[in-house]
Amino acid sequence: MSNSAPGVVGAKHWTVGRIARITVMVIIAAAFILPIIGFIAMAFRSQEGVLAGTDGFLGLGGMSWDNVVFSWSQINGFGPGGGGLFTRWVGNSLVVAVIGGILALVAALPAGYALSRLRFRGRKVLLFATLLAMVMPNTVLVIPLFLEVNAIGAVGQLWPVAVIMGFFPFGTYLVYIHFMTTMPQELVEAARIDGLSEIATFFYVALPISKQVIALVAFFSFVANWTNFFLPLALLTSNQENKTISIGIQELIGASPLFNATVAAGLDVKLYMPQLALATFLSMIPLLIVFLTAQRFLIRGQTVGAVKG
Amino acid sequence: MSSSTLATKRTEPPAAGGRASTTPRRHRTRHAESRGAWILLAPYLALFLVAAAIPIGYAFWIALQKAPTLVNPASGFGGLDSFITVITDYRFSGTFINIFSVMIVWLPLMMLGIVGLALLVHASPGRFGSTMRFFYFIPGALSGIANFVLWVYLLHPTQSPLAPLWQEVGFGSLKEIVTDGNMPMILTGMLFFQGVGTWIIVVNGGLNGIPDEIFEAAKIDGANAWDLAWHIKLPLIRPWIGYAALMNLAYGFQLFLEPYLLRQISSGAIAGEWAPTQLGYAFAFTNRNFPAAAALSIILLVITLSIGVVIVMKSGLFGDEKEKKR
Numbered sequence: 001m002s003n004s005a006p007g008v009v010g011a012k013h014w015t016v017g018r019i020a021r022i023t024v025m026v027i028i029a030a031a032f033i034l035p036i037i038g039f040i041a042m043a044f045r046s047q048e049g050v051l052a053g054t055d056g057f058l059g060l061g062g063m064s065w066d067n068v069v070f071s072w073s074q075i076n077g078f079g080p081g082g083g084g085l086f087t088r089w090v091g092n093s094l095v096v097a098v099i100g101g102i103l104a105l106v107a108a109l110p111a112g113y114a115l116s117r118l119r120f121r122g123r124k125v126l127l128f129a130t131l132l133a134m135v136m137p138n139t140v141l142v143i144p145l146f147l148e149v150n151a152i153g154a155v156g157q158l159w160p161v162a163v164i165m166g167f168f169p170f171g172t173y174l175v176y177i178h179f180m181t182t183m184p185q186e187l188v189e190a191a192r193i194d195g196l197s198e199i200a201t202f203f204y205v206a207l208p209i210s211k212q213v214i215a216l217v218a219f220f221s222f223v224a225n226w227t228n229f230f231l232p233l234a235l236l237t238s239n240q241e242n243k244t245i246s247i248g249i250q251e252l253i254g255a256s257p258l259f260n261a262t263v264a265a266g267l268d269v270k271l272y273m274p275q276l277a278l279a280t281f282l283s284m285i286p287l288l289i290v291f292l293t294a295q296r297f298l299i300r301g302q303t304v305g306a307v308k309g
Numbered sequence: 310m311s312s313s314t315l316a317t318k319r320t321e322p323p324a325a326g327g328r329a330s331t332t333p334r335r336h337r338t339r340h341a342e343s344r345g346a347w348i349l350l351a352p353y354l355a356l357f358l359v360a361a362a363i364p365i366g367y368a369f370w371i372a373l374q375k376a377p378t379l380v381n382p383a384s385g386f387g388g389l390d391s392f393i394t395v396i397t398d399y400r401f402s403g404t405f406i407n408i409f410s411v412m413i414v415w416l417p418l419m420m421l422g423i424v425g426l427a428l429l430v431h432a433s434p435g436r437f438g439s440t441m442r443f444f445y446f447i448p449g450a451l452s453g454i455a456n457f458v459l460w461v462y463l464l465h466p467t468q469s470p471l472a473p474l475w476q477e478v479g480f481g482s483l484k485e486i487v488t489d490g491n492m493p494m495i496l497t498g499m500l501f502f503q504g505v506g507t508w509i510i511v512v513n514g515g516l517n518g519i520p521d522e523i524f525e526a527a528k529i530d531g532a533n534a535w536d537l538a539w540h541i542k543l544p545l546i547r548p549w550i551g552y553a554a555l556m557n558l559a560y561g562f563q564l565f566l567e568p569y570l571l572r573q574i575s576s577g578a579i580a581g582e583w584a585p586t587q588l589g590y591a592f593a594f595t596n597r598n599f600p601a602a603a604a605l606s607i608i609l610l611v612i613t614l615s616i617g618v619v620i621v622m623k624s625g626l627f628g629d630e631k632e633k634k635r
Contacts, residue, residue: 017534022437025429029444032502036447038470039459050468058470103356111353120343126350131621132614133361135556137563140613141361143589143606144368147599151367167360172353198345227453229566234590246454250570253458258465259483259574273468280458284451291450 034058042277044068050273071278074269078252079240083269086279088241089248094286096162096232096244097225103166104221105214112175112213113206117188118198127176133169139230146234156239161232165225171217178213179206215297222290245283252279365610371603391600395592395608398601404585407492407568412561415497416554422505423553424546427512428538442513446506456503457570464495487575492568492583499567504560508553515549516542552620559616562609565590585609 037058042050044063049055055062079085114120115127149160183206191201232244243251256271257264264270271279375387376394395401430442451459462468464486466475480486487495519542527541568583569590582588585605593602 021429021432021534025426025433025437025441028426029441032448032506033444035459035463035470035502036451039462042462042468103352107353107356110349114346114349118342118346118349119339120346123346128621129357132617133357135559135617135620136613137560139563139565139586140606140609141364142586143593143602144364144610145360146593147371147603148364148367163356164360167356169357198342199348202345202349223452227455229453230586234593249454249458250573253461253570254573258468259576273462273465276458277462280455284455287450 039277040281042274043281045274047272047274067274068278071275074271074275075279077269086248089243089245092158092242093226093244096158096165097222099162100165100225101218101221103163104168104171105217107166108168108171108175108217109210110202112172113179113202116176116179117183117185130169130172134173142230142234149235155235156242158242161235164231168221171221174216175213178210182209212297215294219290219294223287226287249279249283252276368603368606371599372607374600376598376600387600391604394601395604400582400588404582404588407583408561408564408585411493411496414493415500416557418497419501419505419557420550420554422501423508423512424550427509427516428542430509430513431516432534432538442509445509448502449504449506452503453566456499457567460499461574483575484578487571487578489579492579496567512546512549512553515546519545555616555620559613562613
């Protein structure tokens, strides 16, 4: 793209159209970024500073580490008998998101490979069902899933949540596309001629060229699991100890004097906007870590090209 | 996909020919291939059953049961009673009207935002364009509850950086901001902020797939940047636009988190059964009327599945037709 600069219309001089385009884009970018900066700043502010309104532009002037220490004592103090619920919830989220992600990988890798490179009856139907499940919003299934889990008496436990999260049709689709684009059919044929079974071909030929798609599936499924709200709400609300962080933050909001003075009055901890912002910010850190780890795979695109020979 | 067609052309021995061959040896490999495929599919199929097929089937079965009441605790076959309960519920049509009232504002703005920003990014080659695209994407990283808390911060009439604006308009409390009348605007803001970035990247990917020669040819013919965008890029990315519109439409029917939490922070200024999913939640958890909850899920499932079928059939994004030629 960049080396075509000389030919691009208006690339060298400041026409009205060019100025208008850049102005619009910058204003919209500011509208997207400034709220986030202000929100992160909020996590470092104090309720006193917020009320006094003396923290300056976006509250950036009121940021301090002491505020974070105090806010953390409030967040961590939430819960019966000295608190600690917040870390417990984060731990639960890690458990379901990681187990769900591993299950998604274990299921999606062989399935995506089989759908893309093997011929069998029912392949088209299965592919269609996968695509359909992928484009369907997942909250539509939450009530049926609740009824199912309720029928086996497992509401309030973490394992059904992790298992359900393991069903990740988008992951199967990603693997399907991966093998369609990077693994020539002749490689499968060659492996067959060499006497490898279909299963062995998957493990010894297909898997070793799948690093990138493994990272993609792991990333997308972890993010989806971590931010899932309705499923844990329906399955885990009944057991406060087993909540995930997304519905835990909902409980923190419900305990804030900003929104519910009566509930908040009965609590030792005070959760105002800085505390809620810090709790949200902390709950995003695992996502940030996963994003930074997977980033090079996400950005590099889909060029693996290792199998051209 | 092109690599796979190339591969078949390069490998000439009959073994690679595929369907036509019917020698006994071929038959055996076919059989082994099919058995291998099902073994490889087993974990995925098990999860598919547990997390989709069985709950859907079970929901159908539950929906056909009678709801047990205090007078008559026995459950039994109730036919379509639960569907009638749901459809005649005084809140039922309201929840759909609510969803439509949001979609009327949100979908056009969303599509305009996605297409407009994707075209602007595409018209800005080099570092500036990619930086802007990255900025537009950042809010998308805050999905779900994080985006919600961010919006609570923005909407709060005393704590928000927009507080002077809210007070100017006359909003003194969240209860005055979160009203039925303002819901379309609030949800549009939340959903746009959270969703537009990802879709810009998708549509931008479509734009990047257009060969440069097309633009070069148009420029030689005297097309300016506006002509390029309107007469060339826009028609070429129509499939992506349709895909984005349908995906967002389906998304609209399953709104839950935002209205559910907006009620919580506004001390009940909006109804607890504002969206259809919330009504289903109320049937299941407040009324303990599982047949009605299941029936409502099935209604929503039929709507979103129909949209889904259109997406899968119409969008050429899945490369399945090309695959058939193999």
